[in-house]
Amino acid sequence: MLFSVVIPTYNRLPILRQCLAALEAQDLSTAPEAEDYEVVVVDDGSTDETVTALQQAAYPHVRLLQQDHGGAAMARNRGVKAARGSVIVFIDSDLIVVKGFLAAHACGLQRHWRHRGNHLCFTYGAVINTSNFTQPTTEPCKITDLSRAYFATGNVAIDRHLLLRSGLFDTRFYQYGWEDLELGERLRQLGVVLVRCPDAVGYHWHPPFQLRQVPRLIRQEKERARMALVFYRKHPTLRVRMIIQFTWFHLLLWELLTLGGLLNARTMAPLLAVLVRRGRPGWALELLRLHLNRVCVQTIFAEARHQPRQAPQPS
Template structure:
């Protein structure tokens, strides 16, 4: 197999360096992998990503760089697919640091799955472990909160290129944050592709410790996710999608009640969140902040839906 690893990136230079170095240090233990390339699509970064890569290109012999104006990850991944030489595509995010057997694990699972199913209608999904440890992200243990029930998510997935082309690639209507990969997953499911879990292919998803300065950006993400959720629902108007995007009366009641109709928000909860953060409980503070973050999301999805013609 010839593998093309496609990575969209936007202003993530520091963790991107670790991401790319980990991919260059892969341990290939069988002849099932003929070759691999790393296709990085810069989505209009302004943090000197391209300049740093040009200065350090000797460290990344497998790397191929493509650029686009800021259009979002859907368009970036499509650009990567269009330029990929590989018959097998692996998608990861640019804040993911993988282990040395990452590629081999995905390929082993694809080969084994094909034999077991007697079909090549499959893709593999690896583990994504969340961590705040920038110095040694791969030291983080797997936690129950790292479990994902998603059918197709681009944080750590391997799939034959032909299925992406047959499904129609990513929908570039999704220019803001959220849902472009799960929407493609709905179309892949209609092609009867089976998800094969591959826990040996581990990626460590780094994000900084939660602090109060992140709140405006997190709120904006939830607002964007609500808007993109409506596009998702327009394409696939099912109850399952409504549940996914939180456009149900259940979600409206749940987050409305928990936030006291928005009375518990980023301002009123700031003292509690600050107190928890100062005591080293930033993760707990983030989970509590999700009360008002989800309320922003629910309000956004309903507002966007009501604006439809």
């Protein structure tokens, strides 16, 4: 079993260095079926020093591919097509993994393949969110780290032929969000099951919340809303409507929780600033999510009213 770890990246060189260093330190000794691995980094048109740094650095397992800025879906597709391995592992370039990460995925896949007699599964590792740049792996697991998502590409491993059979990622998801969960819907239709792999731990680093991030977070929610409609129009089911919060229940929910919009980024700014100053940026971000969710749901409904419904196109 040869692993190909596919990593799209865009202007994330400092944390990418930690990501690649952790991958170079992988120990496969507990998974004899895992022969070796490669790391396929797809630079999505970075404007920082990512390409130069990777070309000059000594990462024995890394292969660098380059493309113009086209989004994560396009970058992952490029990585999968160039991969030499029989198993694809998707992580993001801000994930720092433990030494037994690949071995855990290998053991999880092999157990399920033997038990079910087919490869119709993928392993889903644990993701722990952290803002600790210097020692990310010291972060404890929190209740907010738990996820019920199906095929979120922050930490999954899957048979390459099965992935190709599914049609890969839809490149119409060129903005933030949903390209992985949409592929997950197609995998689900093929009978592919999720296998939890808690020992394949990755620490997802993001900078501590600061008030200056608010405009970017709001723009990101509006992008996520537009991509949510692409998702729903490919899969117009109640399940997908619930996933993307495209229901009157969600619209009413976030109106109530924000008091009809009275609780927003501007009115909550003083409280958010206090929480940040007192070393509680995570609490501040969770509070801001009330407003961000309202922005996302309102944008979905607004875009749905103004965009004509189009027939699904091939991926």
